[in-house]
Amino acid sequence: MHRSLLLALNDVSPQNLSIFDPVSPPAEAIHQLSMLVLAITGGIFLVVEGILIYSLVRFRSPHNPRNGEPPQVYGSQPIEIAWTAAPALIVFVLALVIVRTEWEVRGDPEKLQPELKESKPLRVTAIGHQWWWEYVYESFGDEKLDFLTANELHVPASNRQVPSERRPVYLTLKSADVNHSFWVPRLAGKTDLIPGRTNTMWFETGQTGVFVGQCAEYCGTQHANMLLRVSVDPPEQFEKWLDNERANALESDDAAIRKGKQVFLAQSCVNCHRVAGTSAHGKVGPDLTHLMGRATLAGGTLDNDRKGENLRRWIEDPQTIKPGCLMPAFGLSASDLDGVVRYLSSLE
Amino acid sequence: MSVAEQPRVEAPPWTATLNEWTATVDHKKIGLLYICMSVVFLVVAGVEALLMRWQLIVPRNTFLSPQIFNQMFTMHGTTMVFFVGMPILIGIGNFVVPLQIGARDMAFPRLNALGFWVTLFGGLLVYFSFLTGSAPDFGWFAYAPLTERTFARGPAADFWSLGLIVSGIGTVTAAVNFVATILGMRAPGMRLWKIPFFSWTILWTSVQILLALPPLTAALFMVVFDRQLGAHFFDAQTGGSSFLWQHLFWFFGHPEVYILILPGFGMIAEVIPVFSRKVLFGYEFMAAATMAIVFISMGVWAHHMFCVGMSRTLDLYFAGASLLVSIPTGIKMFNWLATMYGGKLWLASPMLFACGFLSLFLIGGLTGIMLAAAPFDFQLSDSYFVVGHFHWVLIGGTLFATFAGLHYWYPKATGRMLSERIARWQFFLLFVGFIVTFGPMHIAGMLGMPRRIYTYDANRGWDIWNQLATVGGLIQAPSYLLFVYNIIVSLWKGRPAGDNPWDAWTLEWATTSPPPPYNFEEIPTVHSRRPLWDLRHPDDPDWQYE
Ligand code: HEC
Ligand code: HEM
Ligand SMILES: [Cu+2]
Ligand SMILES: [Cu+2]
Numbered sequence: 076m077h078r079s080l081l082l083a084l085n086d087v088s089p090q091n092l093s094i095f096d097p098v099s100p101p102a103e104a105i106h107q108l109s110m111l112v113l114a115i116t117g118g119i120f121l122v123v124e125g126i127l128i129y130s131l132v133r134f135r136s137p138h139n140p141r142n143g144e145p146p147q148v149y150g151s152q153p154i155e156i157a158w159t160a161a162p163a164l165i166v167f168v169l170a171l172v173i174v175r176t177e178w179e180v181r182g183d184p185e186k187l188q189p190e191l192k193e194s195k196p197l198r199v200t201a202i203g204h205q206w207w208w209e210y211v212y213e214s215f216g217d218e219k220l221d222f223l224t225a226n227e228l229h230v231p232a233s234n235r236q237v238p239s240e241r242r243p244v245y246l247t248l249k250s251a252d253v254n255h256s257f258w259v260p261r262l263a264g265k266t267d268l269i270p271g272r273t274n275t276m277w278f279e280t281g282q283t284g285v286f287v288g289q290c291a292e293y294c295g296t297q298h299a300n301m302l303l304r305v306s307v308d309p310p311e312q313f314e315k316w317l318d319n320e321r322a323n324a325l326e327s328d329d330a331a332i333r334k335g336k337q338v339f340l341a342q343s344c345v346n347c348h349r350v351a352g353t354s355a356h357g358k359v360g361p362d363l364t365h366l367m368g369r370a371t372l373a374g375g376t377l378d379n380d381r382k383g384e385n386l387r388r389w390i391e392d393p394q395t396i397k398p399g400c401l402m403p404a405f406g407l408s409a410s411d412l413d414g415v416v417r418y419l420s421s422l423e
Numbered sequence: 424m425s426v427a428e429q430p431r432v433e434a435p436p437w438t439a440t441l442n443e444w445t446a447t448v449d450h451k452k453i454g455l456l457y458i459c460m461s462v463v464f465l466v467v468a469g470v471e472a473l474l475m476r477w478q479l480i481v482p483r484n485t486f487l488s489p490q491i492f493n494q495m496f497t498m499h500g501t502t503m504v505f506f507v508g509m510p511i512l513i514g515i516g517n518f519v520v521p522l523q524i525g526a527r528d529m530a531f532p533r534l535n536a537l538g539f540w541v542t543l544f545g546g547l548l549v550y551f552s553f554l555t556g557s558a559p560d561f562g563w564f565a566y567a568p569l570t571e572r573t574f575a576r577g578p579a580a581d582f583w584s585l586g587l588i589v590s591g592i593g594t595v596t597a598a599v600n601f602v603a604t605i606l607g608m609r610a611p612g613m614r615l616w617k618i619p620f621f622s623w624t625i626l627w628t629s630v631q632i633l634l635a636l637p638p639l640t641a642a643l644f645m646v647v648f649d650r651q652l653g654a655h656f657f658d659a660q661t662g663g664s665s666f667l668w669q670h671l672f673w674f675f676g677h678p679e680v681y682i683l684i685l686p687g688f689g690m691i692a693e694v695i696p697v698f699s700r701k702v703l704f705g706y707e708f709m710a711a712a713t714m715a716i717v718f719i720s721m722g723v724w725a726h727h728m729f730c731v732g733m734s735r736t737l738d739l740y741f742a743g744a745s746l747l748v749s750i751p752t753g754i755k756m757f758n759w760l761a762t763m764y765g766g767k768l769w770l771a772s773p774m775l776f777a778c779g780f781l782s783l784f785l786i787g788g789l790t791g792i793m794l795a796a797a798p799f800d801f802q803l804s805d806s807y808f809v810v811g812h813f814h815w816v817l818i819g820g821t822l823f824a825t826f827a828g829l830h831y832w833y834p835k836a837t838g839r840m841l842s843e844r845i846a847r848w849q850f851f852l853l854f855v856g857f858i859v860t861f862g863p864m865h866i867a868g869m870l871g872m873p874r875r876i877y878t879y880d881a882n883r884g885w886d887i888w889n890q891l892a893t894v895g896g897l898i899q900a901p902s903y904l905l906f907v908y909n910i911i912v913s914l915w916k917g918r919p920a921g922d923n924p925w926d927a928w929t930l931e932w933a934t935t936s937p938p939p940p941y942n943f944e945e946i947p948t949v950h951s952r953r954p955l956w957d958l959r960h961p962d963d964p965d966w967q968y969e
Binding site: 108159 | 488489569730731735742753763767769771782789797801804806870871965968
């Protein structure tokens with residue numbers, strides 16, 4: 076079996092992606108609606124299947140033309156009107172509830188909840204790429220941020236009781252190539268990222284921890300490995316993360332790392348990847364400025380282990396790990412590979 | 424008398440048989456050709472499905488590469504919709520409609536033959552892409568810009584679009600032919616509101632085909648122009664709109680699902696009365712409900728696009744309109760149940776499949792209501808829940824109804840009965856296997872599993888549901904093989920059927936089994952929707968009550 080299969084089996088800490096465990100207002104509103112819809116449809120299910128089974132048991136009879144035919148009933152207008160009106164009534168009630176939920180989920184929260192004016196919102200633009208996520212941090216409260224990172228979205232936890240401690244997250248969604256969809260079920264329903272269009276969505280949660288999801292619109296070969304990780308950090312920790320993330324890449328004094336950096340900058344890596352503060356400005360692949368701040372590599376395909384083993388495997392041959400992905404293998408010599416891995420491993 | 428002088432009875436040479444079937448313009452033969460073609464494609468697409476299910480049985484499986492997996496779901500979906508679902512229904516319609524309305528053939532027999540061959544060649548054209556090294560891999564709804572040159576470099580996308588354009592011509596000619604036949608060639612006395620219910624649904628299916636298919640053909644031409652002539656309809660980078668494709672496609676795609684289900688409704692509405700020994704309850708309301716479904720369902724297409732970020736107004740309009748469709752559909756359900764109620768239920772194989780249809784299609788309809796509740800769909804859309812839902816309507820609905828129809832009319836077409844024993848096994852394996860395959864998919868979807876993924880991580884709680892789904896697929900597979908076996912072997916081994924083995928009431932049962940090329944020696948005059956009932960109960964004929 077494949078090596079990555081064995082690795083995956085070792086790491087079985089369960090993750091929860093259930094739409095029935097919402098932790099943020101849009102997902103909560105949908106959850107409420109879903110309960111009502113499930114109850115109504117469940118009721119209809121029981122009634123209709125009940126009648127069907129009753130009829131099957133009660134009226135079953137082996138065919139024998141000599142026994143004559145049962146009484147023929149051609150129809151009944153009052154009955155027809157009754158069973159047109161009943162579903163119409165149910166549809167009407169459902170429609171009302173749907174209108175309300177639609178407003179809660181897709182309405183502009185800042186208009187619907189005036190107290191949000193006192194909050195400190197985080198605004199991020201998420202850009203879908205074949206098969207990874209780019210995040211451009213725009214602003215946090217009144218502060219402009221303007222830095223970018225990839226594949227793992229960090230957001231502050233919100234205190235939903237105190238307006239000034241609320242930290243809603245507003246996402247602007249764009250695509251660099253084909254259609255993608257942003258879906259972290261416990262935070263919100265999905266919203267597509269469509270080339271040539273700009274979409275928005277929002278969420279807000281008081282629960283810290285990592286929430287996972289994945290791209291939900293088929294986007295080509297590696298659609299299955301375009302995973303989403305949203306890390307909801309306690310506010311102080313989030314601000315620390317921000318400060319680190321918006322700084323340029325760390326300069327190390329370690330001679331081996333400096334040498335690795337030179338190897339990296341001499342490779343074609345720089346055409347596709349960016350490391351802020353160096354001459355690597357590529358925009359085809361994920362930003363690597365603070366690569367070691369991420370728990371996973373390559374859109375969640377690999378663990379970013381501290382020893383750099385997976386990083387090494389990845390750079391050696393991305394195509395065995397994520398077949399069809401847009402980073403080719405370069406056939407680096409072992410010593411060059413060591414150097415690159417050492418350098419990238421220093422990018423905290 | 425010497426032996427040499429005896430007249431020799433020889434089987435016609437195989438070339439004569441071949442000639443007879445390829446050059447035929449007889450609606451019955453063309454109908455059977457459609458059905459045979461669809462059954463072959465059903466088996467091919469079934470194999471593709473099983474390959475996918477085998478890949479997904481354990482997390483991080485490496486049985487299929489992502490490229491192959493993506494080709495499998497694209498070809499499976501495309502085949503099932505365009506080369507199994509539609510042609511098998513058109514084929515049954517072709518065989519049954521002229522007989523049911525007392526005509527000698529379709530209105531345009533040559534056009535009819537053209538329609539079949541064009542459909543077949545369209546299917547082959549799509550499959551030829553395999554010979555170029557790779558099949559299309561962008562899913563059956565082929566969202567732009569995945570079909571543009573930038574993302575689909577090989578010729579597969581061209582084969583796919585051209586194949587569907589070609590087979591689409593076949594579908595449209597069939598629809599034109601049905602409309603002309605049903606409007607113009609009914610037996611004397613058969614007013615429009617006295618035609619048997621199956622023919623009524625075929626009429627409205629044809630109307631829907633004529634409304635929905637041309638937009639698809641136009642959109643496919645736009646894809647070909649983009650790829651071959653450098654147009655930029657769907658390329659956002661150069662000022663086109665990938666979003667436009669979604670609207671064009673679903674403007675066809677949603678009516679398409681009603682094209683696939685309406686004839687099924689028709690077959691169920693034939694089978695249930697005959698095997699309940701009662702007249703169809705509320706024909707007029709059923710007929711009106713069919714029309715309502717056609718009209719309402721032309722205006723609900725963007726419920727497939729709730730997640731693209733439409734305005735709230737549009738979201739709500741499309742949610743409301745979609746919910747409206749459930750009212751006429753409910754009317755149908757209730758009328759079928761009322762037909763059974765108080766009858767004498769004869770559970771022969773067609774009725775078994777019809778009851779399977781009633782119990783399963785209901786569930787597909789209810790999960791459809793969940794999806795139509797727009798905000799709920801923000802969670803469910805493009806998840807495995809949707810895969811569960813549409814198989815529930817396509818298999819639980821269309822396919823169960825189709826099997827009901829095929830078991831019902833097989834004696835008419837061949838003069839032989841199918842083996843009831845095999846049919847029962849087929850039914851139970853399909854019923855159980857189907858539920859085990861597609862039930863768990865709903866759960867996986869609600870646990871966050873998106874569709875069209877070739878692999879998944881072990882730690883998400885999806886394993887068990889995927890394992891069940893694969894096991895269910897393995898239970899279903901022999902059911903299809905039993906069906907193929909049954910229809911072939913019964914040609915020789917089946918009990919002779921006689922003209923009217925089910926004691927049914929519509930005109931196709933008035934002629935011999937199989938019917939002669941001219942269908943009826945003398946075109947009968949009818950007075951009601953159940954002419955053979957009137958014949959048998961002259962003291963209490965139907966037309967007194969209609
Ligand atoms: C042709 C453009 C290209 C070149 C050249 C390239 N990469 Fe990449 N790289 C990518 C793409 C695209 C991805 C994202 C792959 C995915 O997840 O699907 C990526 C991902 C990565 C990642 C994982 C990033 C993350 O956020 O998980 C690392 C590390 C990486 N590349 C290192 C390198 C190194 C080192 C080199 C030079 C030896 C290099 N790349 C050369 C395109 C490139
Ligand atoms: C043995 C029975 C079947 C099995 C096991 C099966 C299984 C599957 C699987 C695994 C998928 C892929 C889901 C995904 O990854 O998104 C799929 C997709 C699909 N199936 Fe089936 N299927 C079966 C029969 C049918 C039938 C009878 C029909 C139609 C009449 C049908 C229509 C479709 C369609 C339209 C798709 C969507 C393809 C796409 O995503 O582009 N299937 N099926
Ligand atoms: Cu995707
Ligand atoms: Cu639809």
